[in-house]
Amino acid sequence: GCGNGTDKKANSEANTTEKKVVRVAFTNYYVPYDFVNQAGEPDGFEVQVMKEVEKLLPQYQFKFEPTSDDDLLIGVESGKYDVGIKGVWQTEARKTKFIFPKNNIAASVIGLTFRKSDADKIKDMDSFAKIGGKLVPIAPQNAQYAVVEDYNKKHPDTPIKLLPSESFQVADAYTWVLEGRYDAFFDIELAYKNNVVNDKGTYHKFNDQLAYVRYNAIPTYPIFNKKDQEFADAYDKAIEQLTQSGKIKELEQKYFGEDLLQLVKK
Amino acid sequence: MELNYDFMVQTFPAILKGIPVTLEITLVSLLVAAPVSFFMALIRIYQVNILRQLVRVYVSFIRGTPMVLQILVVYSLLPSLLNYLIKSLGWAFNVFEIDPAWYAYVVFTLNTIALLSEVFRSALLSVNEGQIEAGLSVGMTLPQVYRRIIIPQAMVAALPNLCNLAVNLIKNTSLAFLMTVKDITATGKIAASYGYNYIEAYVDVFVVYLILCTLVQLLFSFAEKQVGAFRQLKYN
């Protein structure tokens, strides 16, 4: 069957001294949440949280597997991986495929980057939607795509024009907004801060021509294979401990420089 | 793990809508590339000075560089540059209104030209020199000899490779999704994204390709039989 991962666990359970191996798939290119660092090691906020979780769960041994979004989703669904982290938003449809734990692992702050000259017209998502501005296309497997889709479901009268496209992994979007090809770019805040606001950023010279408005902070979850309920529960307990001990906050400061989780609307 | 069959059935018609896009890019690329690459093949066969060098560099460059870069240049940088030029000339034309399908045509045609020119070159070389001589000796011009004698014979060697190329092109048009052009694979990905029904979507996509590419391959093998009628089969 698909759950050969669990078969293996069953074997190792008999042997009490041996730890259960869980395979944690994480996406490669989602800085600063999940990525492979210069040294070739798993890194990122979500990855670090998972490493802390591992420390609190002596019965498990984590094995981190960097991979693509596509493989992560198929792999967790089929049981090749036990957990996947890639900044997943929770939706009802997804719950039929995966186990979502009670506690989120991180939060993603996203918003709109646009030309400063449009600052009088674009104040938030709603005003952007109203003027019918053009949004830089988003890859459908990206988290942002689902957010906009969700927004459109909630605002059927003034939907945002959402154009899907495979993503380049390229910051050309800023150029596209500047030259008027598109009116706004829906992205995570950190990218904007690092590229434009940060005075070492490559797009810093456009700092006075671009503007950013925050849309929302959305909780992101690890996804578990349907057979891993037990593990998901263990995860929940560990996260609660980590939150209380302040470890999460510490990591947030390290990776984001601020308390993102607080922004999440409960 | 269990598959969401309802999703598969519901999504299938949506994915079918990607077929015209895929076929359009494939056909445009092949049709535009065919004459160009044929002449490039001739340039290399007859070793025309300078031009031969140019062709070699072109083929090598297009074949040797990742398509992502080519798309980045053609789809992202080129329009920016054009926009800059047009704006500074004070014209009213908006480059960004151009249908991205055009960029896809350009990128895939450029690639097809490079690959096809080599297919043609090898096919033309497989025809015996004596056939040209015979054609010339009965008063045909060289272009006539090529059209009537050489190309029909070369087609026999070219068709299987042309089929490879066509089928690969059909599959590779999925890269056009980088330019927001929604082919078969792209429609599948879009459909899959909301509920993370990737496995189901890929199965659908696979079925569509299976049908489409099988038809194309049948067409080619039929054509090969027709074109190769003069040749005795070699099964022994």
Next chain:
Amino acid sequence: MLRLTGIHKDFNGNPVLKGIDIAVEKGDVVVILGPSGSGKTTLLRCINFLEQASSGEMIFDDLRLQLNKVSATDKRNVRKKTAFVFQNYNLFNNKTALENVTEGLIIGRGVPKNQAIEIGKAMLDRVGLSDRYQYYPSQLSGGQQQRVGIARALAVQPEVILFDEPTASLDPELVGDVLEVMKNMAREGMTMIVATHEMQFAREVANHVIFMEGGNIIEEGPPEQIFFKPKVERTKSFLSRILKSTA
């Protein structure tokens, strides 16, 4: 009508033709004899520009050409007035016997299709292939292919035909038939240059014989002289066998 002077040809420095002069008048049948490898084929190919001579001059009707640099139009003009029967046939592989014959008529000379087919059939009939119109070269025997090659050349009614061993694969009966056809054509004023090993045939068809060896013309003259009173020792010894058997 056709005059060649000083034809030289070498392959990568190896001389194969070392200064050939030939003059041919309308209706002449010139036969070129000579041992294998003496340059007969190369000479014929140079005349039709299938091989580029290193030097030499050609005067064809009122056209005067330097053989080492012939323009594409001049080539085409000469080729329109000539035809070639290849030693290895070189039939169009993708065309039936009939199409092989009509191709030059329809495409090369713009003869209407119906008319071309009629001519084509008549030509194939003449070489005894009335039951092979629709066969592809790969389905024909050696002799049949050779005859299609002859029919193809005759069909375009050129001023000059260059024959390279036209009867090598033919049986004596067919050699006789081809001989007949060629004689008729010569009578009608067609000019022919024929490279052959078939002495019998050469003797009957030729009105001028050239004997080549090692890229040179060793001896030439009317057939009676070459066959029965050769002046050069080499010619004599070359012909000795055939002379012996017919003597």
Next chain:
Amino acid sequence: MLRLTGIHKDFNGNPVLKGIDIAVEKGDVVVILGPSGSGKTTLLRCINFLEQASSGEMIFDDLRLQLNKVSATDKRNVRKKTAFVFQNYNLFNNKTALENVTEGLIIGRGVPKNQAIEIGKAMLDRVGLSDRYQYYPSQLSGGQQQRVGIARALAVQPEVILFDEPTASLDPELVGDVLEVMKNMAREGMTMIVATHEMQFAREVANHVIFMEGGNIIEEGPPEQIFFKPKVERTKSFLSRILKSTA
């Protein structure tokens, strides 16, 4: 040693061989005559399994084969004892003249390379090609190619050689040379089956003559009988021309 009975062959329903029986003894030189298209090449090809006969039996030494279903090993065994000289030469395009000759020795029969090269050179010398060892087929004249083909077949010293028009492109001198070589080989016990149009040659080389037409054997017998006292009218008329000229 080689006995063929009831060979039939058709191409897409058109019969080309209609029941051929031949018996050949060691050292025999059997010549097959017949008009172009009569099935000579097809017959030889069937004997070497290059064409699959529709029916017929072959007894080769102590091997007994049904020609319409021959196993790969039987094919190979027979081919090891035979060689073929092709009407259109079929030289290996990618090999030099010498390599064409040595290939069958080195690869086919496992002769050491040095020895094979020696044999190859000797064979090429015998057919007058001592100055063409390193030429590729595309650089050879028709007659030279034909001679390489002959040398290639002779080199492997087979029990039986199948010659398909071995002298078509050769001049009389070379025909004489080849004749000489073949006679020697026959004397040494090599068996040969020769399809040819060259009557002169046939007469001198044959000890048994078969006359074919339309896929049938019309007449057969010793050369004196076939050439000078043919019983069948058709044979007579076929040979009339050559007889006329030699009479």
Next chain:
Amino acid sequence: MRPFDPLFIIEVIPDLLPYLWVTLAVVVGSVVLGTLFGFVLAAAKLSSRRLYRLLGDGYTCVIRCTPAVILLFIVFYGLPKFFLEVFDYDINEFNKMFFVIITFTLLFAASISEVIRSAYLAIDKGQYEAAVSVGLTPLQAFYRIVLPQGTIIALPNFTNSFITLLKEGALAYTIGLIDLLGAGNLIIARNYGSYALEIYLALSAIYWGMAILFEKALFGLESRLSRYKKTRSA
């Protein structure tokens, strides 16, 4: 205009080069295995046995219909399951390169078998006949006589497939195997999407360099094998 830092192109190359061997291993592995399998397939398709032809044609048709990503997933997920169920052997932990090479071998074989088949058919049958008539086995006749001549016709198409594979191999990142292109993408991601053009240019330089080397070698082989041919003149 977008920011552009040409120096970065050169600076990034040392970060990319360590992944070159992954790309090369995938390509060379797949090409070698795929070519061998391609010969088998071509032989099946040219066989006189109907069954072999059917199998060869069927395989080629289906695999050519399959997008590389999908085949990669089928192999990556299907093969371990197959091994586990049939041999009770877990290959899930095998190096990912193993699955990538298997995938591209299967793909490459399908298209290369057509390259081989068409080249084989373009060689005059008489060449084979002459070879067996002097006592070569059909196999010897094939590799001594037909293959060298067919290679000339096959090489341009072979090079097409080869170099296409060189780039297509980057698909390996889909199952998390980082090759040259994957490494580039990682660097882009670490820079929040900046320097993409520079990195792609650096990558292209490396890919093109490799392509030129392979082209040179294969075209050299083509010219060498073509020695016996006359060059065509107008």
